[in-house]
Amino acid sequence: MATAAFEPRIVAFFCNWCTYTASDLAGTARLAYEPNAPVVRVMCSGRVDPQFVLKALQEGADGVLVGGCHPGDCHYQEGNYKALRRFRLLKRVLTQFGVEDERVRLEWISASEGDRVQHVINEMTGQLRKLGPFHQARS
């Protein structure tokens, strides 16, 4: 049996107010993009516990994308700054674990930037296709 080409699975955590709305806009605007990143809607990027990122990777994701509002635009004022600080620290830990940089990504995408959702998901899917599956945490 021929093996199917590797298709990365990306878990996307999008904040309700900006990035999720942007992905909605991408849909209404009929922008086509890779179907590799099912979206989990969270109320704020600050809700994304670093455990969620690791759990996704452990349970079979090849990459994790977190999307939030641009700095200064957080609906809860502080949430995206917290997300940024957690992300910067988590990236350092992930580097020590040997997790490649492309696998975990944080993006600020406002509600009007549907094309940015398209671009980011396409780009990340392409990068992970080249990088291959993540199997570090599987035992």
Next chain:
Amino acid sequence: MADKPKVAFYWCASCGGCEEAVVDLEENILKVVDAVDIILWPCAMDFKKQDIEAMDDGSIAVAFINGAVRMSEQEEWVHLLRRKSQMVVAFGACAHLGGIPGLANLNTKQEVFDTCYHDVPSMDNKGATVPGMESTVDGHSLHLPRFWDTVKSLDQVTDVDYYLPGCAPPADLIWSAINAILTGQLPPKGAVLSPNKACCDDCPRKDSKPDKLEITEIKRPATHLADPELCFMAQGFICMGPATRGGCGNRCIEGYMPCRGCFGPMDDVFDQGAKFLSAFASILTPRDEAAIDALLDQIPDPTGTFYRFSLPTSLLRRGKMGTPV
């Protein structure tokens, strides 16, 4: 004598501190010896593996096993003791979480061997000898256990009934665990035998914690002298208290050291390091990337700090290998 419940103590990859902790029971150890029959304790008395193998399955009431599992011989012993014992207690941080030896999971066996038998400045190993599984000396064949790439906690190798946390577990927790076992007053299987509340909960410095913690500078005990009364986090020291189970008696805090996290996470937390990272990053003050990075540069080894005792039981379990683990 024959009627007393049989108890085994065993050690895997550990430092001996857990054995010390048993002796720290002081005169209470005499009550333990009165109540039970210690049939195995390699650190303190002479017993042979065949003696244990000859016993009936399930004839040991409880086996206290400390240390992480990183070699084939330890795995053999763990399976043997599991078969012979009605109850297995993971004793101490290494058996519970993987512990300090578990930090080796950021490296491979080859890297560990290269460092230990070659690179360290004190090493004089001209023949580049490294331990192998078989060698021949004077016509005799010698066998050594297999050294694995990945360090495991006890429950990653066998079924564990209870966990006694801590590096090492404090005497009062050991004593109350032994009492609970002897009187049959145990919580449901799988419980960690220490209260499910954060270390901060009974911290003597708790009252000095401000309502809103804000960290502008990260300090380390090696580089800064801490105020002896103030909350460590309020001073900018990394203190694992918020993400660590309590019940330890705050031995580190009383010794002027911030919490290092040896009691592991509370129930419902999957990953102690990530949970602490989350809490800690949220109370840093900078908002832009460059200032955040400059502040984070003050943590020389984030993984070793946040996962000091829990790397093998973290969600990722180990660093990347050439091949899947």
